[in-house]
Amino acid sequence: MKLVKEFGGAEYEFTIRETKTFEIIEDVKLLHSELGIIYLSEYNETVIRKILDESSIEFYPLFTVKPHVFLYKAHPLAGLGLINLEDLDEYPCLSFEQGAYSSFYFSEEILSTRNVKKSIRVSDRAAIVNFLIGLNAYTISTGIFPKYLHGEDIVSIPLNINEQIRVGVLKHKDLTLTHLGEIYWDALKNIAKQI
Known part of the structure; x- marks a missing residue:
């Protein structure tokens, strides 16, 4: 801007x-x-x-950076200082749809090959925010979240894995x-x- x-x-x-x-x-x-x-x-x-x-x-x-989990501030896990992968098992996992080139190598999220019970693929960041807030969903990313996308409502918590x-x-x-x-x-x- x-x-x-x-x-x-x-x-x-x-x-x-x-x-x-x-x-x-x-x-x-x-x-x-x-x-x-x-x-x-x-x-x-x-x-x-x-x-x-x-x-x-x-x-x-x-x-x-180390991977972080983005959650809505009222999410049941939002108060944790560190999140383990198994803590996320019962919640919907959000990821970005990659179209015809949906290979895991092109995924926008780290750990995209991980099996999850609930998965939602979206094509824009605004949809991610709506699902984070509305479904107690999560996504894994850098930990950097722009304030203009409901930044005050989204928390970023380190993920307890040995990845960068x-x-x-x-x-x-x-x-x-x-x-x-x-x-x-x-x-x-x-x-x-x-x-």
């Missing part, structure tokens, strides 16, 4: 896409996007890095960033320093 306010002027055209992991990689590969943001984990890194190498895309780490999430920026090897692209990347680095 800050970038648009600072550089928008009287006329402008910005495109910020929130999309599926495979589409992020394709957009950077085909130079439709200067930059993309994805995560790597122990589970998906080998496959994703192979695809990035074949696509002439580089991954630049921004930050590494590495969030980073994708850039095509043959692309020289525009001035705005460089400013955006610098803004991402500054945000990452605060995490």
